[in-house]
Amino acid sequence: MIELAAAFAVAGAASNAVGTAFQRKAASASSRGGIRLLAELVRRPFWMIGMAGVICAALFQSLALVNGPLALVQPLFILELPFALLVAAPLMHRRLPPSGWWGVASCVAGLAVLLIAAAPGAALDQAPLTRWIPALCLCVGAMAVAVLLAAPGRPAARRAALLAAASATGNALTAALLKSASSTFADEGFLAFLRSWQTYGFALAGVAAVLLLENALQAGPLAAAQPALTIGDAVVSLALGIALFHERIRTGWWLVPEACGALMIVAGVLVLSRAVQRITVVPVAAEEEIAT
Numbered sequence: 001m002i003e004l005a006a007a008f009a010v011a012g013a014a015s016n017a018v019g020t021a022f023q024r025k026a027a028s029a030s031s032r033g034g035i036r037l038l039a040e041l042v043r044r045p046f047w048m049i050g051m052a053g054v055i056c057a058a059l060f061q062s063l064a065l066v067n068g069p070l071a072l073v074q075p076l077f078i079l080e081l082p083f084a085l086l087v088a089a090p091l092m093h094r095r096l097p098p099s100g101w102w103g104v105a106s107c108v109a110g111l112a113v114l115l116i117a118a119a120p121g122a123a124l125d126q127a128p129l130t131r132w133i134p135a136l137c138l139c140v141g142a143m144a145v146a147v148l149l150a151a152p153g154r155p156a157a158r159r160a161a162l163l164a165a166a167s168a169t170g171n172a173l174t175a176a177l178l179k180s181a182s183s184t185f186a187d188e189g190f191l192a193f194l195r196s197w198q199t200y201g202f203a204l205a206g207v208a209a210v211l212l213l214e215n216a217l218q219a220g221p222l223a224a225a226q227p228a229l230t231i232g233d234a235v236v237s238l239a240l241g242i243a244l245f246h247e248r249i250r251t252g253w254w255l256v257p258e259a260c261g262a263l264m265i266v267a268g269v270l271v272l273s274r275a276v277q278r279i280t281v282v283p284v285a286a287e288e289e290i291a292t
Helices: 002-028 034-041 045-067 070-091 098-118 129-149 156-188 190-195 197-219 222-245 252-276 284-291
Strands: none
Touching (some): 070 252, 156 197
8 A cells, every 4th residue: 555655645745735835825915914814815716725735635644644654654745845836936926946946856856765765664553652652752842842942032043943843843743643543533433533532632733833833934044944844854754653653664775875865855955945035026028928
């Protein structure tokens, strides 16, 4: 079922990217805030398309985690970044600089090299409480330390990176809890899903991750936040997959191409994060010419 899990994960990354792009498109056309903004957005078709993309992404992620290892599914969500840029740039009438395309290529190629070399394998769908307790303590503790170190008054880039790292840890923990809860739903049904503590755990962890991400994006530049968010999610997810579900990756000499793939991803994310700062507006005349 590895191939099916990979397909669902890629579909989830694409759906989330589409959802985010359309939601930003809808929100950018309004000057309101708070409840009034939400009341206005729910009447906008772009926002509804965005919400549909986010919901589909959650469903695809659940299906991917049920059918494959966490160590495979979460790294594939790195593709959300290049997908989001590819969708958002034309949607917002923006042009990605040439360096951005090199970043996209580096991310995709690096991810392919890393996953082919690592060949993540599934082992268990559930983990005993004796493994969950230390994992929860370490993740929550790391998030708390990052938040404390990102106190106001610190350099903006450092604050953004620390808060993004905390959000990435929350995202990885959310995925691990979602994998467990989804497996319970698949094996035992909806009532067992509602009785599972992991169901409420992934909801709380997901909310915390979103709040931390919003603070990270507000605290400093995207070029500081995005690498910590993207790489942190994949690394922590890999660790949780191995520790909780006894997932396997290839070691030995395979570590060399795995490291090369990881470096390509890091380089691609850094390039993309900087390219976002140099996105230009497509002139109206050029836009009309393309449309014709």
